[in-house]
Amino acid sequence: MKFGIFYEISVPRPWERDTEKRVYDNCLEQVMLADELGFDQVWAVEHHFLEEYSHCSAPEIFLTACAMKTRNIRIGHGIIVCVPQFNHPIKIAERTATMDIVSGGRLEVGTGRSATWTELGGFNVNPDETKKTWDEIVHCLPKMWTRERFGYEGRSWSMPVRTILPKPYQKPHPPLWVAVTSPGTEIDAAERGMGSLGLTFGSFKEQAEKVKNYRRIIRNCEPVGEFVNEKVSTVNFLYCHEETDKGVKHGRRLLGTFNFLAAQLLAAREAYPTKSYPSLGLLPTLRQEAAGPGDDHGVPEGIAIGDPERVLRACKNWESVGVDRVNFLLNALETIPQNDVLESLRTFAKHVMPHFRDDTQAAAAAGGR
Amino acid sequence: MPPRLGKLDAEAFAKAGAHEILGYKTEPWTLKKAQILNLNHEIDDDLGDFLLPRTMHPAIPAYATFTVVVCAESPVGGFALGEVKVAGRAGVRPRDFVLRSFCDNADARRELAQRWGYPTAPGEVKLTARHDRVIGTIVADGRSVLEMEMLDRDMISGNDIQYLASMHLARNRDDGQLVLVQVDPEFTFAHAERGRPLIRMLDSAACGDTGGHLKLRNPISMSYAIADIALPKIRFICDPERPAFQGTTRVAA
Numbered sequence: 327m328k329f330g331i332f333y334e335i336s337v338p339r340p341w342e343r344d345t346e347k348r349v350y351d352n353c354l355e356q357v358m359l360a361d362e363l364g365f366d367q368v369w370a371v372e373h374h375f376l377e378e379y380s381h382c383s384a385p386e387i388f389l390t391a392c393a394m395k396t397r398n399i400r401i402g403h404g405i406i407v408c409v410p411q412f413n414h415p416i417k418i419a420e421r422t423a424t425m426d427i428v429s430g431g432r433l434e435v436g437t438g439r440s441a442t443w444t445e446l447g448g449f450n451v452n453p454d455e456t457k458k459t460w461d462e463i464v465h466c467l468p469k470m471w472t473r474e475r476f477g478y479e480g481r482s483w484s485m486p487v488r489t490i491l492p493k494p495y496q497k498p499h500p501p502l503w504v505a506v507t508s509p510g511t512e513i514d515a516a517e518r519g520m521g522s523l524g525l526t527f528g529s530f531k532e533q534a535e536k537v538k539n540y541r542r543i544i545r546n547c548e549p550v551g552e553f554v555n556e557k558v559s560t561v562n563f564l565y566c567h568e569e570t571d572k573g574v575k576h577g578r579r580l581l582g583t584f585n586f587l588a589a590q591l592l593a594a595r596e597a598y599p600t601k602s603y604p605s606l607g608l609l610p611t612l613r614q615e616a617a618g619p620g621d622d623h624g625v626p627e628g629i630a631i632g633d634p635e636r637v638l639r640a641c642k643n644w645e646s647v648g649v650d651r652v653n654f655l656l657n658a659l660e661t662i663p664q665n666d667v668l669e670s671l672r673t674f675a676k677h678v679m680p681h682f683r684d685d686t687q688a689a690a691a692a693g694g695r
Numbered sequence: 696m697p698p699r700l701g702k703l704d705a706e707a708f709a710k711a712g713a714h715e716i717l718g719y720k721t722e723p724w725t726l727k728k729a730q731i732l733n734l735n736h737e738i739d740d741d742l743g744d745f746l747l748p749r750t751m752h753p754a755i756p757a758y759a760t761f762t763v764v765v766c767a768e769s770p771v772g773g774f775a776l777g778e779v780k781v782a783g784r785a786g787v788r789p790r791d792f793v794l795r796s797f798c799d800n801a802d803a804r805r806e807l808a809q810r811w812g813y814p815t816a817p818g819e820v821k822l823t824a825r826h827d828r829v830i831g832t833i834v835a836d837g838r839s840v841l842e843m844e845m846l847d848r849d850m851i852s853g854n855d856i857q858y859l860a861s862m863h864l865a866r867n868r869d870d871g872q873l874v875l876v877q878v879d880p881e882f883t884f885a886h887a888e889r890g891r892p893l894i895r896m897l898d899s900a901a902c903g904d905t906g907g908h909l910k911l912r913n914p915i916s917m918s919y920a921i922a923d924i925a926l927p928k929i930r931f932i933c934d935p936e937r938p939a940f941q942g943t944t945r946v947a948a
Binding site for chain 1: 698699735737752753754755756758784786787788789851852854855856857859887889913915916918
């Protein structure tokens, strides 16, 4: 079991000159600390127009800055919206290869298709088409990375034969992932030999079923890339504090803030009737899960907030259902002061991480054993 | 920084459109094989805040929903209902705030208002399904309020459609309090289509928008369906002047 961090980059109003800079600086500081503490991946989403919720429309820039300021942590560019109006496929191949080079081969590539009308409508995208364009692009991407020359005639995009440059530093190419939100998308990931980048968590029972399904199907997959990336990640909130009450109180504030923000966004399915979006997608689903029935402290099942013992228990449960990695959301609207976020990372690394690792690097970095 | 919330002056707005509701004890109604024409349209974000009560916060982007429903039968006979609504959120739940509804049956108007708080006014509401389009119109006081069309009809599944629960501004006869009544009908679909939305004409002032805040922007989608509608018991009411997190009361299990 490994641990990563996951950024939406949520910026509170009022938006003064320094507000976004302060949030970005805070995120970078957290990433540097996470790298020192032994977190193994940092992911940043691609979102557009999502006021306050996510000001992360150019994650490749933020992640490149992360790569320049860190040594070991892997750089998760995801998800990249694989819809030509958002990102031309050639640009995706070029951009990711460049990131892989400058990060020294630390890139992970997450793919998806956006789940909000806010974004799809903003780019004038037909929601019926996004799954098809995603599928086309994920089949093309490894070929664009690995073949000297590449040409394509497809449904949603085409190009004459050209040499797409540069090529990724990792050989044959960076690992590929699929954002899994709607039910059944883990099957799409498995069939294509891609990692399952869970952006909702559901109950342990539900997740166990999904993982089992994923691992069964991926055994007979037709990989889109040169290798199979059999990995299951899920997303969670993190606020870890040695005092239970403070951990729960701050953590619940984080959940509440995230839920309120996510509620404002307009899910594709809410506005536009289509079978292409059978569920409301990440935001409402995560919101509902995070508002589910809780324990004695009102903390929903599996959420990593509270004291180290409670957070450890939650993580062990995720491990027991077959999850390989948990990626944590650390803040929303800066509702948790930066020093507390950093302290939460240290507390997690000191008291929780060692239970999942053989080495003592994390604990030592956090001042532990 | 406080969250972005609606800016509607509920008391002033209620004077023109809200009715009295007789407690919250109504029995459910089932409206069999109702025809529903529904159009979603983005509206101006900043102005849209003035069309939502302070209980609610806006969707991003702000949007309005225009609906024509024809019910061939009900406990008070057949009726047609036209609604102009602004979508928002009550807490974390997506909800439509009904600016005004129009109904062609006086008995239905009375029952809908007294049981569920519908802000109904008299109006002639029509739905016409043609081979290439479905047309919905509302006429009140001899003037056209809404003319909308769904073009390029295409079959979809009823499972693909999501209608929001609605919030009705009404005055409780028992205590005189102004309340937002949440009405969350259930739909059992027999037929569903989607098409290209077109609003030919909208008189938003006739829907209570006397400040000219309902400015249409980008069209989103339109659907036509035949469904059984279950109008349920009332479960929640909200204080129209307080955010839903603080001002929501459960009135039935």
